[in-house]
Amino acid sequence: MITSLVASVVALALCCLVLLGLCLWLLRRQRQQAEQQAKRDAIRDRRIKEIDSRLDTFLDGSVRMGDQLHELSRLVTPLPDRITQLEQRDPNNFSFSQAAKLVGMGASVDDLTQSCGLSQSEAELMSKLHQARRDPPR
Structure with missing residues (x-):
């Protein structure tokens, strides 16, 4: 009976040591996970x-x-109203809106200066404005 009692105490001690080792391992693992x-x-x-x-x-x-x-x-x-006012001032001149339509159809700067009575700089401006509308900046 004493030997079985000693064996039981030894087995219990071993279980306690295993549990202590497991607790220490779990504590270390928990700390590592907390650090991570x-x-x-x-x-x-x-x-x-x-x-x-x-x-x-x-x-x-x-x-x-x-x-x-x-x-x-x-x-x-206010620009549409101002364009209308400019067109109404001199009805003999070819209107800028008509010039814009011509540019939209592919008219060159020279075509605009000849057919619309625009100056070279006005025709270039019309052409560049139309090109800017066709190719918007990215």
Whole structure:
């Protein structure tokens, strides 16, 4: 009976040692995982800050672009009325809208100067404006 009691105590001691070893291994593994998680958290936080910085830059650019578009809209809005006024001033001259139609059909600068009575610089301007509408900037 004493030998079975000693054997039981030894077996219990061995089980306790195994459990202690397992606990130590689990504790070490938990610490390693905590360190790895801390590293991943630091990387995530750094990436979030970079994205936040990029977003702020993007938003600032968008606001500036919106302001510029608003200013351009303010400048462009009265242009149709002004073109109409210019066309009505001198009905004998070929209208700029008709010149724009000719440019749209492929008329050259020389064609515009000859058929519309435009100066060379006016014809070049009409041609460049039409080309800018056809090939918008990217």
